[in-house]
Structure formats: structure tokens, C-alpha cells
Amino acid sequence: MGMRMFFKLSVVLAMYFMRTAFAFDGSWYRSHATFYGEADASGTMGGACGYGNLYTFGYGTNTAALSTALFNNGASCGQCYVIMCDSASVPQWCLPGTSVTITATNFCPPNWDIPSDNGGWCNPPRTHFDMAQPAFEQIAIYQAGIVPVWYRRVSCMKRGNIRLTLNGCKYFNLILVWNVGGPGSIATITIKGENTYWMQMSRNWGANWQVNGCDLTGQSLSFWIMNTYWQSMYFPEVVPYNWIYSQTYEGYTNFY
Missing domain, CATH: 2.60.40.760 (Expansin, cellulose-binding-like domain)
Known part of the structure; x- marks a missing residue:
């Protein structure tokens, strides 16, 4: 395929898909969140997306590992989500009026030896965010361990x-x-x-x-x-x- 024809085809496809592709609908969805690593972020580097040092790559510690249902075999790497603690359900654990925007940089694998509702939080078909601890502590208290959350996908800036x-x-x-x-x-x-x-x-x-x-x-x-x-x-x-x-x-x- 010639360069000019390839360019024209790509532009046509891009314009078509931009009109018809799924757009972020702004809806909030329910899930749960836990955290991993330490407060100094030493345990949050690397991960299943391949970004390595998250400071070097510009992602910092506002990051999370996604469960199988969200990770999509790596196709979700780099996507951004706003997450809020569900203060109506657990007011004692949430920091009211707060939210955090995270980037998906890792995978939270299932643990079939533990029930999905008692430790196997990332087991399919559950959606789940295993957040870097500094990100988790922007919306909830450390001692909570796990909290119900609301989330929606947003554009990455x-x-x-x-x-x-x-x-x-x-x-x-x-x-x-x-x-x-x-x-x-x-x-x-x-x-x-x-x-x-x-x-x-x-x-x-x-x-x-x-x-x-x-x-x-x-x-x-x-x-x-x-x-x-x-x-x-x-x-x-x-x-x-x-x-x-x-x-x-x-x-x-x-x-x-």
C-alpha cells in the first residue's frame, strides 16, 4: 500500500471511529479498593504494564493495579480513572469530599484459594482497584484495608x-x-x-x-x-x- 493511500485510509478510519466509537459516558460504577506497597511508594514500582520506575515514567504514585475484569490482558494499561470512597456505606473509613485520579499501571491477579468476598478481591468477575498506598490514603483511612468505591474512567492529561x-x-x-x-x-x-x-x-x-x-x-x-x-x-x-x-x-x- 502506498504512503498516500495508507494516509488517506487511516484518516478516513480515524474520522469514522471518532464519530462512532464508545465515548466515556460519565457514569459512576461501584467497585472496591485496597492498597499495596508502602507509604514511601517503594513497593509500588514496576508492574505488569512495563513502565518500570513510575516516577521516571511520569506516573508517580497515583496508580493502581486492576483486577482481571478491568485489566483486559494489558489493553487497559495507561487508562485513567477517578475513584471516590463510598462514604454513604462506610463513613467511618472514608475521607469525605475527596477523590483521586489514578493511572492503571499494574495487574492484580486472582487468588482462587481465597473466597472472592473474603480476601480474593481481584477474582473474576469482580472489578477491583488495588491502589498504591499514597493514592488510597487520599480517599480513605489506612486502617480500613478495603473500602467500597465509586469510579469512572476519564481522559488522561x-x-x-x-x-x-x-x-x-x-x-x-x-x-x-x-x-x-x-x-x-x-x-x-x-x-x-x-x-x-x-x-x-x-x-x-x-x-x-x-x-x-x-x-x-x-x-x-x-x-x-x-x-x-x-x-x-x-x-x-x-x-x-x-x-x-x-x-x-x-x-x-x-x-x-
């Missing part, structure tokens, strides 16, 4: 542009996409070296996307990235020909 961190090896390229505004999460990515055709990437784990069997070293790299708002952006030669693994490169814009 990020400073700066989209960032891409390159990992892998010669015939296996792994791209970590982060600092994504708008929905915070990615639907599809295609990649092109200056000497290759466009190749569809697949999700490897969390926010890491892969393409196999093609040596892209020594080539500048271009990307088409579509977010889960179905907005599409083209990043021509955003990665220079002399790129190296473990290096992060910045896109020219972001989603809002």
Missing part, C-alpha cells in the same frame, strides 16, 4: 509528547509506548523502517508492542498509532537511523 522506548534484539523489536494522553491506552500500532513495508505490531505484554523477523537496525522508524478513542496519529521517522536499544524517543504530539 499528560505533559509532553508520546514516548517510545526501544528494546529487544536484531530480529525481535519490542516497543514500550507511554505517556499517552486522552484515553491513555493504545488500540493498534504499525511500524515502518525506511527500507521496509508497513508492519502490524502485536501486543506482547502490558504496554509493550512487538514485531518479529525483521532487522530494523540502521533504519529510521515511522509509526502509525491508533488509541482506544480510535484517533490515529502518524509519526514519520520519529526514531532516527542511528537509534539504539534501551533508548527512548519522543513523538511530535500527544492524544487529548
